Amino acid sequence: MDQAFILSNQQGIERVRQGGFAFFLESTMNDYVNERWPCNTIRIGENINTEDYGIATPLGSDLREVINIAVVELAQIGFLKQLKKKWFNERSECKTLGTRHKKFTEVLNFHKVAGIFVILFIGVSLAILIALFEFLVKTKRDSTRINQNICKVLCRNLCIAIKGMTLDEKKEALNNWLLQQHNISLPYRQNINQNERPVAAATATKFSWSNDDTISN
Known part of the structure; x- marks a missing residue:
């Protein structure tokens, strides 16, 4: 040092x-x-x-104003520039x-360093395009895997990406979302099962009576 x-x-x-x-x-x-x-x-x-x-x-000297005025006048008439040019x-x-x-x-001006900013802009643009492509591919795979509409899966993935969840939180959010989708369709499935049960019971009853008749005979 x-x-x-x-x-x-x-x-x-x-x-x-x-x-x-x-x-x-x-x-x-x-x-x-x-x-x-x-x-x-x-x-x-x-x-x-x-x-x-x-x-x-010296403090309060009359030379102060005289010297200031002289220097300003020499600068205005270009005498100081002439001295610099001479020496x-x-x-x-x-x-x-x-x-x-x-x-x-x-x-250095902007035109001399513009190439650096052009390279930086191209790199950032490519990174954004690649990230967007990967995001869409993942959304398509998730939609196929869980058999859900791709728009719904896209919205879910966007929410997860914006919130910045951890891996465990993402899994939990996915399970909750699947459970929610399952509960929406559950009443419809219950109605179908309820309509099918009387038919099955009647069939069983009919078969039972037929069996008894056969035994009686």
């Missing part, structure tokens, strides 16, 4: 030039160093934050490497 700390900006710049080291530096100094020989440093990304320079004056660009020691610097210092 101690190897990551430096004692001065110059030491940090030298470590960057040796390779395998990145250094946070004030932007103006950074731009100036990048234009100095051996031209093997570049600026990466935008500024972390923006702070202006200030000139200290940073016109006197640059890395003019032949300007294209390389521009290439590496360009900020």
Whole structure:
């Protein structure tokens, strides 16, 4: 960890030039160093934050307003930009490497990383389609296995999927649902059985009397 700390900006710049080291530096100094020989440093990304320079004056000094007005006027007439162009660009020691610097210092935009989002969108879409296909196949199998309408089974499986039940809870819900479906059809079956019982009793009685007659004879 101690190897990551430096004692001065110059030491940090030298470590960057040796390779395998990145250094946070004030932007103006950074731009100036990048234009100095051996031209093997570049600026990466935008500024972390923006702070202006200030000139200290004694508290209540009349020079404060004078200096502020002078700096604003120099900025408005473009004199400060001319100074930067003179010392940073016109006197640059890395003019032949300007294209390389521009290439590496360009900020990433959406068009450059759009491919990542396209791949992500395709992957998510395929996952949704596969999950939907598996869900429908399982619903069809459940419908065939328990001999129930596929729409009812689909609604039941959707409820189970939304509630997020465990395996035991799913089994219990399935048993309760089957029992409920059985109870719905139970009265109809009971009516059929009740209608069949008198016929069976009459047949048995008739057979019994016939048997007695045969014995009597």
